[in-house]
Amino acid sequence: MVWPEDGHTQEAVSRAAQEGFIEPVLVCSEETRKNYAGAHGFRSVTVQGAEEAARKAVGLVREKQADIIMKGFLNTDVLLRAILDKELGILPKDTVLTHITAARLPEYHKLLFFTDAAVIPAPTDQQRREQVRYLVDFCHAFQIECPKVALIHCSEKVDERHFPYTASYSTLRKEGGSGAFGPCIIDGPLDLKTSCSAEAMKVKQICSPIGGDADALVFPDIEAGNLFYKAITLFCHAETAAVLQGTMAPVVLPSRGDTIDSKFYSLALASLISK
Amino acid sequence: MVWPEDGHTQEAVSRAAQEGFIEPVLVCSEETRKNYAGAHGFRSVTVQGAEEAARKAVGLVREKQADIIMKGFLNTDVLLRAILDKELGILPKDTVLTHITAARLPEYHKLLFFTDAAVIPAPTDQQRREQVRYLVDFCHAFQIECPKVALIHCSEKVDERHFPYTASYSTLRKEGGSGAFGPCIIDGPLDLKTSCSAEAMKVKQICSPIGGDADALVFPDIEAGNLFYKAITLFCHAETAAVLQGTMAPVVLPSRGDTIDSKFYSLALASLISK
Numbered sequence: 001m002v003w004p005e006d007g008h009t010q011e012a013v014s015r016a017a018q019e020g021f022i023e024p025v026l027v028c029s030e031e032t033r034k035n036y037a038g039a040h041g042f043r044s045v046t047v048q049g050a051e052e053a054a055r056k057a058v059g060l061v062r063e064k065q066a067d068i069i070m071k072g073f074l075n076t077d078v079l080l081r082a083i084l085d086k087e088l089g090i091l092p093k094d095t096v097l098t099h100i101t102a103a104r105l106p107e108y109h110k111l112l113f114f115t116d117a118a119v120i121p122a123p124t125d126q127q128r129r130e131q132v133r134y135l136v137d138f139c140h141a142f143q144i145e146c147p148k149v150a151l152i153h154c155s156e157k158v159d160e161r162h163f164p165y166t167a168s169y170s171t172l173r174k175e176g177g178s179g180a181f182g183p184c185i186i187d188g189p190l191d192l193k194t195s196c197s198a199e200a201m202k203v204k205q206i207c208s209p210i211g212g213d214a215d216a217l218v219f220p221d222i223e224a225g226n227l228f229y230k231a232i233t234l235f236c237h238a239e240t241a242a243v244l245q246g247t248m249a250p251v252v253l254p255s256r257g258d259t260i261d262s263k264f265y266s267l268a269l270a271s272l273i274s275k
Numbered sequence: 276m277v278w279p280e281d282g283h284t285q286e287a288v289s290r291a292a293q294e295g296f297i298e299p300v301l302v303c304s305e306e307t308r309k310n311y312a313g314a315h316g317f318r319s320v321t322v323q324g325a326e327e328a329a330r331k332a333v334g335l336v337r338e339k340q341a342d343i344i345m346k347g348f349l350n351t352d353v354l355l356r357a358i359l360d361k362e363l364g365i366l367p368k369d370t371v372l373t374h375i376t377a378a379r380l381p382e383y384h385k386l387l388f389f390t391d392a393a394v395i396p397a398p399t400d401q402q403r404r405e406q407v408r409y410l411v412d413f414c415h416a417f418q419i420e421c422p423k424v425a426l427i428h429c430s431e432k433v434d435e436r437h438f439p440y441t442a443s444y445s446t447l448r449k450e451g452g453s454g455a456f457g458p459c460i461i462d463g464p465l466d467l468k469t470s471c472s473a474e475a476m477k478v479k480q481i482c483s484p485i486g487g488d489a490d491a492l493v494f495p496d497i498e499a500g501n502l503f504y505k506a507i508t509l510f511c512h513a514e515t516a517a518v519l520q521g522t523m524a525p526v527v528l529p530s531r532g533d534t535i536d537s538k539f540y541s542l543a544l545a546s547l548i549s550k
Binding site (some may be wrong): 118163171191192193200230233237 | 506
């Protein structure tokens with residue numbers, strides 16, 4: 001727990017510890033050590049400030065003293081700098097860093113996983129392949145045996161001229177079919193409605209093995225992913241959890257506006273996929 | 276009404292006529308003329324098929340015999356071809372064709388207008404300027420005296436390297452401030468939450484004259500616009516109306532999956548902004 005100096009983070013951490021799925025290690029101020037760690041009997045490492053906390057926490061992962069990193073009361077930039085440091089960081093060379101969200105929507109019949117709402121502006125084909133791989137691994141970790149992954153576009157047509165990535169969608173679909181990602185069904189380009197509504201799929205007379213029953217969505221770029229994340233949390237009462245993938249340990253990186261619930265769920269998500 | 280051979284279109288048209296805000300002219304088959312136009316006392320022009328209907332309807336607008344075009348039971352492509360025909364169409368040279376949606380969301384306190392969910396893949400600066408102009412005109416037609424227009428991005432920072440359009444957002448903001456679009460407030464880049472939630476704006480410690488109270492949203496590209504449209508209709512119980520702007524008359528271009536309500540609202544929207 002990197003610099004957990006705010007009440008929101010502390011409450012999420014206490015709940016997760018109480019539920020028994022994490023054992024917190026606080027990298028915190030002397031004051032937090034005394035008042036919070038002490039009161040709960042949590043392990044702690046005292047540091048002088050946020051930057052030192054970030055470096056220290058990253059070090060704990062490298063030394064296999066910690067399995068998950070969670071951001072507390074500091075700027076995302078500061079933590080990311082420590083994580084991405086070429087010598088002392090925890091992103092292996094040539095590994096794709098991306099952001100995975102799990103959402104529970106009152107209007108959808110199951111969890112919906114998606115990427116990328118926060119990290120990669122416009123994924124290359126290679127980055128998108130890794131995004132698919134992470135998503136499928138995520139779903140497997142959630143006991144979804146053969147997850148349905150929809151590659152999202154505004155229509156169902158490949159249009160290489162205006163949307164070059166729709167051509168790479170076809171490649172990913174074929175790779176999925178040949179078992180490159182383990183058991184899963186990949187299809188696209190598909191729009192959101194066709195992906196998540198069997199009725200919409202029928203009306204549009206489209207036939208997809210996703211069958212309007214997607215487990216996971218891959219968005220074309222960060223604008224689409226971020227907008228989806230914000231639309232469902234703002235207008236659809238969605239509950240979300242999110243982590244960074246690609247790093248040596250999952251990283252929970254809450255936004256300033258996230259609820260305590262969302263932080264708690266994100267910790268749960270991180271522990272589920274932590275190896 | 277271009278080839279209104281389906282019950283959905285007919286019902287929307289009948290309701291709009293009954294409410295008294297349109298006077299339908301059906302460009303239809305002999306059968307529809309007899310069974311539907313006759314029964315309601317609607318004017319009609321008989322044609323042999325969808326293509327002829329599209330050309331005929333566009334001709335009626337050119338001859339000032341019609342003020343709105345609505346698509347019935349035909350492919351969008353067929354109608355668009357007639358509309359965009361260089362000699363016989365109704366898109367004036369050098370005019371930007373774009374798509375405007377008005378949405379009522381249970382979780383938002385007023386109508387929300389946005390562009391572009393359907394036409395321009397990646398707007399140029401000039402196209403985006405026209406999108407803003409249309410949106411502001413729309414809001415004025417809805418008696419919103421000083422509409423608040425948010426230029427949407429995944430963050431609040433101008434990032435010319437990864438997102439070149441965020442630089443043009445700054446230009447549009449200045450142009451708005453100098454009165455180029457009439458009375459309005461334009462700000463951006465802003466994310467969806469900051470645009471539509473005063474609380475989120477506060478949490479993020481951002482200060483914008485939009486104040487979390489946007490009337491209208493300009494999306495960076497069609498992927499974002501289309502996704503927003505589909506997310507709110509699929510997951511948020513949004514009611515929507517939409518028209519094409521730029522043509523000599525507003526064009527109502529419903530999707531196959533749209534409800535009768537949505538078609539009816541779109542006709543209402545078109546009549547409100549028809550000159």
